Amino acid sequence: xxxxxxxxxxxxxxxxxxxxxxxxxxxxxxxxxxxxxxxxxxxxxxxxxxxxxxxxxxxxxxxxxxxxxxxxxxxxxxxxxxxxxxxxxxxxxxxxxxxxxxxxxxxxxxxxxxxxxxxxxxxxxxxxxxxxxxxxxxxxxxxxxxxxxxxxxxxxxxxxxxxxxxxxxxxxxxxxxxxxxxxxxxxxxxxxxxxxxxxxxxxxxxxxxxxxxxxxxxxxxxxxxxxxxxxxxxxxxxxxxxxxxxxxxxxxxxxxxxxxxxxxxxxxxxxxxxxxxxxxxxxxxxxxxxxxxxxxxxxxxxxxxxxxxxxxxxxxxxxxxxxxxxx
Numbered sequence: 310x311x312x313x314x315x316x317x318x319x320x321x322x323x324x325x326x327x328x329x330x331x332x333x334x335x336x337x338x339x340x341x342x343x344x345x346x347x348x349x350x351x352x353x354x355x356x357x358x359x360x361x362x363x364x365x366x367x368x369x370x371x372x373x374x375x376x377x378x379x380x381x382x383x384x385x386x387x388x389x390x391x392x393x394x395x396x397x398x399x400x401x402x403x404x405x406x407x408x409x410x411x412x413x414x415x416x417x418x419x420x421x422x423x424x425x426x427x428x429x430x431x432x433x434x435x436x437x438x439x440x441x442x443x444x445x446x447x448x449x450x451x452x453x454x455x456x457x458x459x460x461x462x463x464x465x466x467x468x469x470x471x472x473x474x475x476x477x478x479x480x481x482x483x484x485x486x487x488x489x490x491x492x493x494x495x496x497x498x499x500x501x502x503x504x505x506x507x508x509x510x511x512x513x514x515x516x517x518x519x520x521x522x523x524x525x526x527x528x529x530x531x532x533x534x535x536x537x538x539x540x541x542x543x544x545x546x547x548x549x550x551x552x553x554x555x556x557x558x559x560x561x562x563x564x565x566x567x568x569x570x571x572x573x574x575x576x577x578x579x580x581x582x583x584x585x586x587x588x589x590x591x592x593x594x595x596x597x598x599x600x601x602x603x604x605x606x607x608x609x610x611x612x613x614x615x616x617x618x619x620x621x622x623x624x625x626x627x628x629x630x631x632x633x634x635x636x
Contacts, residue, residue: 321471321472321473321476322471322472322473323471324469324470324471325469325470325472326451326467326468326595327450327468327469327470327591328451328452328591328594328597328598329475329586329587329589329590329591329594330446330447330448330472331404331448331451331467331598332586332589332594332598333448333475333583334401334402334407334443334449334453335452336582336583337401337436337439337443338398338399338400338402338410338414339398339402340576340580340583341394341398341401341418341436341440342395342399342402344433344436344576345394345417348394349391352387352388353388355424355425356378356382356387356390356421356424356425357382357383357384357386357387358382358383359384362425362427375423376420376423376424377390377416378390378420378421378424382424390420391417391421393413393417394414394417394421397410397411397413397414398410398414400413401443403453403454404452404453404454404456405453406449407448407449407453407455408448408449411440411443411444411446411448414440414443415440415441415443415444418433418436418437419437422434430575430577431577432574432575432577432578432579432580433575433576435485435577435580435581436576438481439478439583439584442474442481445474445477446474446475450467450468450470451466452464465599465602467591467595467598478584479548479584479588482544482548482585482587483544483545483546483549485581485584486541486542486544486545487541487546489541490538490541490542493538494538498534499538502530502531502534502535503530503534504534504537505524505530505534505537506524506525508572509524509571510524511572514572514573515571515572515573516569516571516572516573517570519571540560540561540564541564543557543560544557544558544560544561551590554588558585558588561581561585562582565577565581565582566578
C-alpha cells in the first residue's frame with residue numbers, strides 16, 4: 310500500500326520542470342487567437358440580439374447556464390467579448406499576467422459557446438476544457454514575460470512545479486480517445502466497417518473528396534474504418550508507454566491531418582495536438598528550448614570574424630569552418 314501511495318504522489322505531485330507546460334500554453338494561446346479571428350466576421354449574426362438567435366434564453370437551455378452576454382448581447386458587447394478573447398490569447402502566448410489571461414480566455418470561450426451552441430462542435434468544446442486547465446496551471450512559470458519580470462537573469466531556467474494539471478490534460482486525451490472508440494462501437498457502421506464510406510460522402514462536410522473508387526471499395530473502406538478504430542484505441546492506451554509514445558502520437562498526427570484534409574471538422578484536430586504537447590517529457594522540452602535559444606543567439610551574432618592572412622580587413626567565416634581550423 311505504501312508503494313502504491315508513493316507512486317500516486319510521484320505521478321501527480323513530484324515537481325518537474327515547467328518547460329512542457331510552457332509549450333502547451335504557447336500552443337494553446339496561438340490556437341485560441343486563430344479561433345477568435347475566425348469569429349470576427351460572423352460574431353454579430355451568431356451571438357448578438359440582432360442575429361439568427363435573438364433570444365439568449367432559448368428554449369431548452371438549462372436555467373443554471375450563464376454567460377456574460379446574458380447581461381447584454383448587443384453588437385457592441387459581442388465585439389468586446391471577441392476582442393477580449395483575441396487580446397487575452399495574445400497575453401497567454403506571451404505569458405503576461407498569465408493566470409488572469411487564462412481566466413479571461415475561459416470566460417470568453419464559455420460565453421460565446423453558451424450564447425449559441427448550434428454553431429460549435431466538439432473541438433470548440435475541447436478548447437473550453439483546455440482553457441479551464443490553463444486557469445489551474447502555473448502556466449506562466451517559465452518562458453513568459455511574467456518570468457522575465459520576476460527573474461530576468463533566470464529566464465531560460467524552468468522552475469519545477471507539481472505536474473498535476475498536465476496529468477489531467479494527459480488523462481483527458483486518453484479518455485477522449487477511448488470514449489470515442491466505445492461510442493463508435495456502440496453503433497452499426499463502425500462495426501460493419503462502412504463508417505468511412507458514409508463520412509467521405511457527406512458533401513456539406515467534405516473539404517477534398519476521396520476518389521469515388523476509394524470511397525466505394527468495400528475492402529479499402531473496411532481497412533480504413535477498422536484502422537481508425539485501432540489507431541484511436543492504440544493512442545488511448547499506448548500513449549502511456551514512453552517507448553511507444555512517439556510512434557502512437559505520430560500515428561495520431563497522420564490520422565488527424567488526413568481527417569482535416571478530407572473533412573471540415575473545425576479546430577478539433579488542432580485542439581488534440583495541444584494535448585499531445587502535454588506528453589512531451591520535460592527534459593526533452595527543455596532541451597528543445599535551449600537548442601532554439603542557442604540557434605537564435607548564433608543567428609543574431611552573425612558569422613564570426615577572423616583576421617585576414619595578409620593583414621587586411623577581417624573576413625567572415627562560418628562557425629563550422631572555424632571549428633575545422635581549430636582542429
